[in-house]
Amino acid sequence: MQKFYEYLDAHREQNLAELQRYLRQPSIAAQNIGMTEMAQLAQERLQARGFQTRLIPTKGYPVVYAELGDGPRTLLIYDHYDVQPPEPLELWETPAFEPTVREGNLYARGVADNKGDQMCRMQAIEAWLATLGPLPLKIKWVIEGEEEIGSPNLEAFVHENKDLLKADGCLWEFGTRNELDQFSLTLGLKGIAYFELRLRQMESDVHSGAAPVLQNPVWRLVWALNTLKSPDNRITLDGYWDHVRPPTPEELAWADSLPFDAEQAKAFLGVKEFVNNMDAKAANRAMFYDPTLTICGIDAGYIGEGSKTVLPKEARCKLDFRLVPNLTPEIVRDLLRKHLDRHGFSDIEIIGFSSEHWARTQPDALMVQAARRAGQAVYGYDPLLYPTSGGSGPMYPLSTMLNIPAVCAGIGYQGVRAHAPNEHIRLNDYWLGQKFIGELIKALAEI
Amino acid sequence: MQKFYEYLDAHREQNLAELQRYLRQPSIAAQNIGMTEMAQLAQERLQARGFQTRLIPTKGYPVVYAELGDGPRTLLIYDHYDVQPPEPLELWETPAFEPTVREGNLYARGVADNKGDQMCRMQAIEAWLATLGPLPLKIKWVIEGEEEIGSPNLEAFVHENKDLLKADGCLWEFGTRNELDQFSLTLGLKGIAYFELRLRQMESDVHSGAAPVLQNPVWRLVWALNTLKSPDNRITLDGYWDHVRPPTPEELAWADSLPFDAEQAKAFLGVKEFVNNMDAKAANRAMFYDPTLTICGIDAGYIGEGSKTVLPKEARCKLDFRLVPNLTPEIVRDLLRKHLDRHGFSDIEIIGFSSEHWARTQPDALMVQAARRAGQAVYGYDPLLYPTSGGSGPMYPLSTMLNIPAVCAGIGYQGVRAHAPNEHIRLNDYWLGQKFIGELIKALAEI
Numbered sequence: 001m002q003k004f005y006e007y008l009d010a011h012r013e014q015n016l017a018e019l020q021r022y023l024r025q026p027s028i029a030a031q032n033i034g035m036t037e038m039a040q041l042a043q044e045r046l047q048a049r050g051f052q053t054r055l056i057p058t059k060g061y062p063v064v065y066a067e068l069g070d071g072p073r074t075l076l077i078y079d080h081y082d083v084q085p086p087e088p089l090e091l092w093e094t095p096a097f098e099p100t101v102r103e104g105n106l107y108a109r110g111v112a113d114n115k116g117d118q119m120c121r122m123q124a125i126e127a128w129l130a131t132l133g134p135l136p137l138k139i140k141w142v143i144e145g146e147e148e149i150g151s152p153n154l155e156a157f158v159h160e161n162k163d164l165l166k167a168d169g170c171l172w173e174f175g176t177r178n179e180l181d182q183f184s185l186t187l188g189l190k191g192i193a194y195f196e197l198r199l200r201q202m203e204s205d206v207h208s209g210a211a212p213v214l215q216n217p218v219w220r221l222v223w224a225l226n227t228l229k230s231p232d233n234r235i236t237l238d239g240y241w242d243h244v245r246p247p248t249p250e251e252l253a254w255a256d257s258l259p260f261d262a263e264q265a266k267a268f269l270g271v272k273e274f275v276n277n278m279d280a281k282a283a284n285r286a287m288f289y290d291p292t293l294t295i296c297g298i299d300a301g302y303i304g305e306g307s308k309t310v311l312p313k314e315a316r317c318k319l320d321f322r323l324v325p326n327l328t329p330e331i332v333r334d335l336l337r338k339h340l341d342r343h344g345f346s347d348i349e350i351i352g353f354s355s356e357h358w359a360r361t362q363p364d365a366l367m368v369q370a371a372r373r374a375g376q377a378v379y380g381y382d383p384l385l386y387p388t389s390g391g392s393g394p395m396y397p398l399s400t401m402l403n404i405p406a407v408c409a410g411i412g413y414q415g416v417r418a419h420a421p422n423e424h425i426r427l428n429d430y431w432l433g434q435k436f437i438g439e440l441i442k443a444l445a446e447i
Numbered sequence: 448m449q450k451f452y453e454y455l456d457a458h459r460e461q462n463l464a465e466l467q468r469y470l471r472q473p474s475i476a477a478q479n480i481g482m483t484e485m486a487q488l489a490q491e492r493l494q495a496r497g498f499q500t501r502l503i504p505t506k507g508y509p510v511v512y513a514e515l516g517d518g519p520r521t522l523l524i525y526d527h528y529d530v531q532p533p534e535p536l537e538l539w540e541t542p543a544f545e546p547t548v549r550e551g552n553l554y555a556r557g558v559a560d561n562k563g564d565q566m567c568r569m570q571a572i573e574a575w576l577a578t579l580g581p582l583p584l585k586i587k588w589v590i591e592g593e594e595e596i597g598s599p600n601l602e603a604f605v606h607e608n609k610d611l612l613k614a615d616g617c618l619w620e621f622g623t624r625n626e627l628d629q630f631s632l633t634l635g636l637k638g639i640a641y642f643e644l645r646l647r648q649m650e651s652d653v654h655s656g657a658a659p660v661l662q663n664p665v666w667r668l669v670w671a672l673n674t675l676k677s678p679d680n681r682i683t684l685d686g687y688w689d690h691v692r693p694p695t696p697e698e699l700a701w702a703d704s705l706p707f708d709a710e711q712a713k714a715f716l717g718v719k720e721f722v723n724n725m726d727a728k729a730a731n732r733a734m735f736y737d738p739t740l741t742i743c744g745i746d747a748g749y750i751g752e753g754s755k756t757v758l759p760k761e762a763r764c765k766l767d768f769r770l771v772p773n774l775t776p777e778i779v780r781d782l783l784r785k786h787l788d789r790h791g792f793s794d795i796e797i798i799g800f801s802s803e804h805w806a807r808t809q810p811d812a813l814m815v816q817a818a819r820r821a822g823q824a825v826y827g828y829d830p831l832l833y834p835t836s837g838g839s840g841p842m843y844p845l846s847t848m849l850n851i852p853a854v855c856a857g858i859g860y861q862g863v864r865a866h867a868p869n870e871h872i873r874l875n876d877y878w879l880g881q882k883f884i885g886e887l888i889k890a891l892a893e894i
Contacts, residue, residue: 210716219680
């Protein structure tokens with residue numbers, strides 16, 4: 001692998017420039033910005049490495065599908081060419097789509113989630129082909145365009161392409177070091193159910209002098225939300241906990257066995273305390289095994305400068321449920337509708353957006369063994385194994401439904417600010433990540 | 448008065464054009480837009496009628512002060528040259544600052560509140576001077592620039608100009624027909640205390656996958672708000688009701704004696720039911736005597752298209768308390784701070800904006816008698832007397848503090864949409880309102 005490593009080290013300048021070009025293209029699925037251009041760019045960059053590519057249409061944005069190599073084993077790679085909206089724009093130190101290097105980090109929307117991993121993987125394969133010859137296994141690559149809006153069409157895509165996607169292991173779109181900066185493999189994702197709640201009371205805003213006789217939709221939304229979660233941060237959606245399987249003693253022991261530096265974790269999150277003053281052990285367990293209900297946004301009436309005495313005509317908010325076994329998006333939606341009706345909020349409309357099932361890979365899977373061996377070779381120690389990420393994604397269709405063990409392994413660290421302003425990666429993680437990809441190809445072919 | 452009436456009828460076209468010019472000038476105090484230009488325009492229009500004018504500086508926008516006429520009685524007129532922000536702009540059928548006549552109505556921001564009344568009064572005085580000679584009383588005119596942001600400097604202005612402002616009666620900035628379209632006089636205003644609540648948890652938005660261990664400021668704001676008002680719409684701010692003097696039997700009888708068409712009122716407000724399914728009697732009483740707490744706006748996180756899975760770093764909302772005897776802005780602010788602290792929300796910051804005391808005029812005052820006589824002359828019936836408006840304004844310093852009885856009498860009707868998109872007046876009300884001003888000058892001089 002020496003030549004492979006040397007090739008990568010020698011090409012850093014041009015590889016960084018290529019990555020920056022890749023990041024300069026906005027591709028915001030939620031706002032339908034730059035999606036066609038980005039799908040073309042991804043295809044073009046894959047073709048430049050010899051991949052056979054095609055766009056596979058879905059009911060939404062198409063999937064970029066690519067294949068290269070041959071061998072007894074097949075590696076499926078999952079990435080996505082869409083990114084989160086960059087708002088709030090004013091909080092970016094440099095513009096979201098002008099990739100900028102500062103102090104060894106590269107800042108841009110999508111660099112951590114997940115264009116950095118995509119390009120890292122492409123450049124590693126280029127280095128392999130240039131120094132070690134043909135790939136020793138077949139790579140099948142799925143780059144979808146709707147991950148950040150909840151992959152609404154990926155399950156149908158998988159159903160229609162079951163045979164095409166057969167593989168021995170799946171490399172997931174991201175992977176992140178732990179808060180102690182140790183290279184880690186993550187073996188699962190939480191599910192998600194994302195809704196907008198809307199409540200319209202009147203056709204027009206009204207002077208707040210009429211408040212004695214008018215229902216206020218913002219108050220009603222506040223009261224409805226208050227029934228969903230109590231001030232101790234516990235979800236109180238009727239019937240919810242009946243569907244939550246508590247972690248087993250083995251799962252708790254797994255969590256407790258992992259290193260966790262609470263102070264480092266707080267520093268990365270930018271807080272002084274965890275919610276409810278959780279200690280390190282509780283916080284570590286919660287990250288793996290707790291379902292959550294987050295208000296991602298709320299909006300009503302006038303919120304500009306100074307005062308405007310108005311009674312708003314409508315109110316809305318965005319809610320994100322993160323799901324653990326055995327919650328499903330369908331169960332949550334059903335419970336939410338019934339709960340709102342039961343508590344007198346039938347007038348609140350529920351609009352569904354993202355919806356993903358949770359997924360977990362067994363730690364003894366062949367793909368996990370290969371990833372551990374590759375991590376050992378590049379980082380010098382056996383990577384830590386995490387039972388699940390706090391994030392979500394379409395691992396259920398690509399892994400659980402197809403029976404392909406999936407592993408999250410990538411170039412992230414705890415400070416990347418994915419989904420937030422000033423998203424970035426550390427370039428050092430990127431250079432090491434390229435080498436990990438070569439070692440993973442080798443390990444999965446040989447193991 | 449025949450010549451006075453005829454002069455007004457003959458000048459409608461040019462008077463409408465002048466009003467439209469007056470409305471075309473934006474003057475949004477909350478956003479510091481067009482304020483200097485508007486103060487100049489108001490002065491210029493007053494000077495055109497022979498008023499001696501000057502700008503009296505305050506700590507905020509200056510007061511336009513004007514005087515004209517002489518006689519044993521003095522009429523103080525109170526108006527304001529600022530208007531509410533026009534947002535949400537997309538809901539205006541024609542732009543807020545492009546005054547447009549449609550079906551006998553004139554649409555523009557500020558036409559009902561209160562540039563229409565200002566111009567109506569100026570044009571009536573012009574007609575008097577042109578047809579009846581010098582004014583039979585002295586008019587003192589205060590046009591301030593901060594009414595829509597709570598008149599923060601008017602009380603100090605009154606303190607510094609007590610002698611200048613001496614008068615026998617005060618004509619308030621607005622007046623509105625009731626929902627049966629009967630011309631009415633209103634003898635008081637509610638107080639107001641307007642606050643912004645802010646809660647910042649982190650320096651930056653965070654991926655909502657970290658929700659198991661993070662406090663969410665939006666949830667905390669929801670829980671805090673929920674402690675302030677219960678789903679039955681009752682204010683639950685600790686200690687609040689100790690300061691509310693219930694209406695006396697006489698006050699309740701006064702309310703009950705007034706005509707009130709609940710269905711008409713609902714139609715004007717754009718609702719099918721009053722809150723809590725109040726009947727007509729309860730709703731009518733509530734409008735006069737109930738204190739209110741309105742969420743005027745709320746904002747946090749992402750609320751654009753589609754989904755963004757983010758845990759917001761901060762949350763904020765705007766609250767408007769309308770005050771009845773004996774609540775004061777100072778009491779409410781103090782109660783609110785203590786309440787939030789007591790309920791565990793010391794981290795919620797309170798920023799104060801508007802603050803006004805309630806005020807009421809006795810129905811037997813000379814000024815009320817004059818306004819009734821003028822109403823009788825123009826409209827053909829004794830105007831209805833309302834104990835108070837649901838709105839607020841600086842009547843306390845100008846009336847209560849100076850012991851000048853104030854009466855709200857003007858050109859509004861229930862459908863004007865003050866503070867909302869498509870604010871308008873009916874031109875017929877405007878033409879009658881001019882005549883009312885002439886009759887009021889006559890009545891107050893003679894009575």
